[in-house]
Amino acid sequence: MDDDAVLGAELAAVVAGARRRAVRDGDRQIDTAHLLHSLLEHDSEVRAAVGGPPQLARLLGYLVQRSIGYGLRWQGSVEDSGGLSVLPAAAVRGPRDTAGWSPAAAAALADARERAHLRAGTRVTGIDLLAALTSDPGSRAVEVLERAGVRDLPARLEPGARDCAEEADAREL
Template identity: 45%
Template sequence: MPVDPRRSAPSAAQREQPQPVGPLASVAARARRRALRAGDPEVDTGHLLHALLESDDSVLGVAAPMPVQATRLMGYLVQRSIGFGRLWRLGEGAADRDSERSAGLAWSAPAAEALDGAVRRASGTVLDLLAELAALPDSRAAEILRGAAIDPAAVVQRCRAQAAAERTAW
């Protein structure tokens, strides 16, 4: 079928929302609400990380196993959610505000990639999403983790180890 030159690739505001199920659907909905409440132009990996940490207590223990890390991480997210992170809007391909209003809230490419990656895994768990978020080195989620003195690569390793332990426990 020939390609219509008048049709271009979808803009950031036209990207479709990933289609998670189960606990991941709840996390995605929370992230979307968080972005809407903040007036952000799109759902980014920071919104996903924040929603993920809110949705499952065990995720915080895997992401930040030391109390000082957990405190820093949650403090950082609280600051971001009350407005100290407004400059974050300029990253991860922030959608154009006018097209955003007309087309609905978009997902940043890294956020959609992380959520899709977790959905495609056989287990599709919250730890899969945490690992996907931490594995994106230039994402806001990874930057947030580093800001709390947490190594994103170590988070990925802990997620994989936890998943393996859960599989062998069956």
């Protein structure tokens, strides 16, 4: 399947929003915090999963502060939790073309695709991407979530991840 078919219009809009945010912030790469911010703007299920209005407001506040100071320490650096080699910065044509993506963001997109595949979904959902973003404890998205007090999100998303793992185990038998 091509990326548009796998992502669908909603997630394609999230990716486009993350790309615009990175350019506007003057960042060399799209990172997991850009994806998280765009995901929260575009997906009501993700907003609901994050928690109630106080948590969501605090989280959006941290994400907005990113471009006015909080994230300035990230400018010019590459988000890499150590799991992947650094990717070159270039114009991004699509999610499978990961040039211009931080290694952690590229890994999150790949993980979201795998989560959709394991649940036999035809499209990646916002929850798939959110679960993927929270699975890397060294990512900028997780750092922002923790600073906003959203620490139990991976545990709340765990039942879906557990279902995916059980389906993968069943296929191997």
